[in-house]
Amino acid sequence: MLFNTLDFIIFFVIILAAISIWKYRKFQHLFIILSSFFFLYYTDNYLVTLLIFTILLHFYVGKGIYHAKSIIRKKTFFIIGVVGSIGILGFFKYTDFAISQFNILGNLIDLDPGIPLLNLALPIGISFYTFQSMSYIIDIYRGNLIPSKTLKEYAFFVAFFPPLVAGPILRASNFLPQLREKLDKSSVSQKLKLFVIQRHNLKFGITLMSLGFFKKMFFADNIGPLVNNIFSNPIGMESFSIILGAIAFGVQIYCDFSGYSDIAIGAAAILGLKIPLNFNKPFFATSPSDFWSRWHISLSTWVRDYLYYPLVFKNRKSSGIVFISLLISMAIMGIWHGASWNFLIWGGIHGIFLGCYTLVRIKFPNLSSNNFFSTRFGKVISIIVTQYIVFFTFIVFWIKDFDHMIYAMKKYVFLDFATHNTLEIIKSNEFAVLLLTLFGILHFISYKKGNIPEKISKLHTTYWTILITLLFLAIALFYVGTPQEFIYFEF
Amino acid sequence: MKMNKITTLSIIFSIIIVSISFSFFMDAYITIYDPDWYGLMNFNKEIPDKEKIFLLGSSSAYAVSATLINEKLEEQGFDFEFYNLADMSDKPQKRLKNIQNILNKDTKLILYGIGIYDFEIFQSKLESTPTETYLLDPHLFFKFSFEELINNNLNEQFPLSPKDRILTLVKYVLRGPDQHYHPFIKFDPTPINDFNTIEKLYGQPRTINSIDVSTKNPQILALNEIISKCQNQGIKLILFTNPNSKLSNQGIANADLQKFEFFMQEISKNDDLDVYFLHNEYSELNIWKDALHIAIHPNAGIFTDDISEILLDELENNAV
Numbered sequence: 001m002l003f004n005t006l007d008f009i010i011f012f013v014i015i016l017a018a019i020s021i022w023k024y025r026k027f028q029h030l031f032i033i034l035s036s037f038f039f040l041y042y043t044d045n046y047l048v049t050l051l052i053f054t055i056l057l058h059f060y061v062g063k064g065i066y067h068a069k070s071i072i073r074k075k076t077f078f079i080i081g082v083v084g085s086i087g088i089l090g091f092f093k094y095t096d097f098a099i100s101q102f103n104i105l106g107n108l109i110d111l112d113p114g115i116p117l118l119n120l121a122l123p124i125g126i127s128f129y130t131f132q133s134m135s136y137i138i139d140i141y142r143g144n145l146i147p148s149k150t151l152k153e154y155a156f157f158v159a160f161f162p163p164l165v166a167g168p169i170l171r172a173s174n175f176l177p178q179l180r181e182k183l184d185k186s187s188v189s190q191k192l193k194l195f196v197i198q199r200h201n202l203k204f205g206i207t208l209m210s211l212g213f214f215k216k217m218f219f220a221d222n223i224g225p226l227v228n229n230i231f232s233n234p235i236g237m238e239s240f241s242i243i244l245g246a247i248a249f250g251v252q253i254y255c256d257f258s259g260y261s262d263i264a265i266g267a268a269a270i271l272g273l274k275i276p277l278n279f280n281k282p283f284f285a286t287s288p289s290d291f292w293s294r295w296h297i298s299l300s301t302w303v304r305d306y307l308y309y310p311l312v313f314k315n316r317k318s319s320g321i322v323f324i325s326l327l328i329s330m331a332i333m334g335i336w337h338g339a340s341w342n343f344l345i346w347g348g349i350h351g352i353f354l355g356c357y358t359l360v361r362i363k364f365p366n367l368s369s370n371n372f373f374s375t376r377f378g379k380v381i382s383i384i385v386t387q388y389i390v391f392f393t394f395i396v397f398w399i400k401d402f403d404h405m406i407y408a409m410k411k412y413v414f415l416d417f418a419t420h421n422t423l424e425i426i427k428s429n430e431f432a433v434l435l436l437t438l439f440g441i442l443h444f445i446s447y448k449k450g451n452i453p454e455k456i457s458k459l460h461t462t463y464w465t466i467l468i469t470l471l472f473l474a475i476a477l478f479y480v481g482t483p484q485e486f487i488y489f490e491f
Numbered sequence: 492m493k494m495n496k497i498t499t500l501s502i503i504f505s506i507i508i509v510s511i512s513f514s515f516f517m518d519a520y521i522t523i524y525d526p527d528w529y530g531l532m533n534f535n536k537e538i539p540d541k542e543k544i545f546l547l548g549s550s551s552a553y554a555v556s557a558t559l560i561n562e563k564l565e566e567q568g569f570d571f572e573f574y575n576l577a578d579m580s581d582k583p584q585k586r587l588k589n590i591q592n593i594l595n596k597d598t599k600l601i602l603y604g605i606g607i608y609d610f611e612i613f614q615s616k617l618e619s620t621p622t623e624t625y626l627l628d629p630h631l632f633f634k635f636s637f638e639e640l641i642n643n644n645l646n647e648q649f650p651l652s653p654k655d656r657i658l659t660l661v662k663y664v665l666r667g668p669d670q671h672y673h674p675f676i677k678f679d680p681t682p683i684n685d686f687n688t689i690e691k692l693y694g695q696p697r698t699i700n701s702i703d704v705s706t707k708n709p710q711i712l713a714l715n716e717i718i719s720k721c722q723n724q725g726i727k728l729i730l731f732t733n734p735n736s737k738l739s740n741q742g743i744a745n746a747d748l749q750k751f752e753f754f755m756q757e758i759s760k761n762d763d764l765d766v767y768f769l770h771n772e773y774s775e776l777n778i779w780k781d782a783l784h785i786a787i788h789p790n791a792g793i794f795t796d797d798i799s800e801i802l803l804d805e806l807e808n809n810a811v
Contacts, residue, residue, distance in 0.1 A: 042629045481655075
């Protein structure tokens with residue numbers, strides 16, 4: 001069920017209506033759990049069983065770890081949980097990739113293995129709910145989290161439909177306390193206990209959802225054709241065309257994914273649950289590490305906490321270990337996106353940039369406090385350099401064909417200063433180019449003004465209605481015609 | 492709770508405003524269409540002062556080159572200007588909303604392409620689909636439950652790409668049409684694909700559910716009204732049936748085809764109209780871009796040639 005379809009709107013309105021008129025409110029959470037299962041079943045039919053299996057596995061493993069009386073028992077449960085998670089994810093997501101690579105390798109050494117592909121369907125959202133479940137058992141193992149007391153509570157945490165298929169990846173330590181407030185009858189006021197739709201939440205949620213739809217359907221879907229135009233066959237393209245394609249794709253994927261996140265966060269907010277931000281004006285990042293604190297925050301912090309920190313362990317002063325740990329963490333983050341070499345390379349390049357940046361900071365600790373970087377000019381230069389690198393990596397994210405990828409990367413780095421072809425592309429994609437400019441202006445305003453959704457939702461109802469109407473109108477009038485899948489659904 | 496109601500009402504109000512604006516803007520360019528318009532940003536173009544001939548119809552009539560027909564009209568010494576106003580998903584009900592605007596533009600003759608798809612009615616597959624299908628794909632249940640509503644109402648109002656329509660409108664208002672005789676069609680050449688390629692690129696063409704040519708079908712009523720409006724204003728109307736490829740014909744039942752042909756013959760008799768049957772004329776030829784559209788291509792000019800022949804015959808024989 002795509003968020004940008006009539007199906008979802010009807011589904012969501014039914015849920016809100018049911019919650020508002022439900023008499024026996026203690027069953028509300030059960031209703032939301034069942035609705036969440038239906039949400040995935042509607043999208044992915046029988047593959048919903050994987051979600052149910054994941055929930056059962058991690059719930060009991062979590063309990064096992066927490067109540068284990070010996071270290072060995074604790075470790076055994078932990079390994080069962082991790083292997084179970086990675087096993088399911090690996091089997092469904094990477095088996096065919098592994099087989100095809102094995103076949104290629106076999107052919108190279110005249111083995112001709114010819115192992116047939118399994119052609120497995122990729123269960124929607126598996127990367128997200130697997131990582132979510134893993135964080136749960138790791139936190140329990142580390143002693144940072146008390147496991148869910150009831151299966152109901154845990155099932156709600158994993159299956160909750162807004163972030164289920166494309167994040168943000170929830171952390172049990174953030175989400176479970178909110179749920180417990182609602183499920184635990186002893187310590188909070190009646191209103192907090194229940195899924196009561198409150199005025200501020202409703203307005204804020206609708207604002208955020210509208211902005212999410214606006215980002216996805218107005219910007220991302222309309223910029224997409226320009227990107228396809230350039231990157232589907234970049235051979236022969238000029239440098240400026242490649243740069244235009246990279247910028248356009250960066251903006252497209254940002255609007256697509258942060259749009260999805262906004263809809264998810266907004267839907268959860270209406271139900272009174274807080275999901276942390278997933279994006280924070282990433283195109284104003286001043287360094288590679290600043291970028292990753294603003295882009296897909298839920299994944300980057302997951303990788304930092306559960307992968308990078310354990311890898312680097314107590315060797316934070318060893319440049320080599322820091323560099324290698326960053327490289328491995330980012331490469332894994334890359335391959336998390338999909339079973340394809342380009343994602344691995346994408347992650348690897350980010351790892352190299354992050355590693356180099358971190359090494360420079362270690363070698364020259366006073367550099368970041370240099371006066372130049374605190375001036376406006378210095379900041380602008382930092383942003384431009386960082387974004388030049390970030391957009392460079394987007395080329396690798398989009399282009400899967402190696403020859404095309406290498407050509408585009410070369411053109412991006414070694415400028416040819418030709419403009420004829422680029423002007424033709426701009427002329428035939430005027431609207432998309434106009435949208436890129438508009439996006440730049442809006443992104444800058446949002447960077448300067450801070451939390452725009454919060455500010456909009458606090459407007460007087462008349463002004464708020466006018467603004468929401470304008471957003472809806474822009475979405476409707478510039479709708480491309482068919483619902484476009486969210487890019488992160490593939491992951 | 493009261494404030495929730497206000498917020499909900501605000502959203503409902505927004506949706507109503509957006510729906511009204513949307514339906515207005517989607518047809519605006521046809522409703523305000525003026526062949527003498529060159530756009531707000533173009534002031535110095537010459538406006539031809541000639542009587543006009545308009546071709547109407549759906550995207551099936553896109554491939555008729557108005558530029559070539561105008562050249563032929565000039566060669567034969569006729570002082571008329573020919574415009575191709577074909578519009579995507581155009582059906583009689585939609586065309587009725589703006590026909591008066593077209594009839595008022597110094598119009599001498601109208602060629603109108605009618606297709607079998609214009610009279611298609613949708614039958615819900617809800618009951619005829621086995622339950623296990625819904626279990627595997629619950630989305631189908633939703634689709635079939637609301638199919639009638641979506642297909643009959645929403646799709647009629649909701650064009651394939653609202654964005655294309657709104658950008659055409661903006662472009663039309665600001666700088667006039669790019670091709671003066673093809674104001675709503677991007678008349679750039681499109682490739683000719685053989686039938687195998689078409690099947691590969693676009694898949695199997697869809698099957699027509701069923702057609703209804705009785706006066707219960709609002710499309711028939713709209714067509715009748717268009718005919719009588721033309722006749723009341725003394726404007727000659729010529730109908731032709733939209734060309735179908737052999738692939739699209741595979742999705743049309745023989746009984747439906749016969750019903751359609753019979754209906755067109757009846758219209759010809761009852762309303763004293765010339766009707767040209769072109770729906771099977773080009774079905775086997777290698778001139779198609781996809782199953783429903785002849786390519787805009789120099790080697791696919793046979794459709795334009797036939798339309799110009801129909802037009803020139805009409806102009807010569809009846810001395811319009």
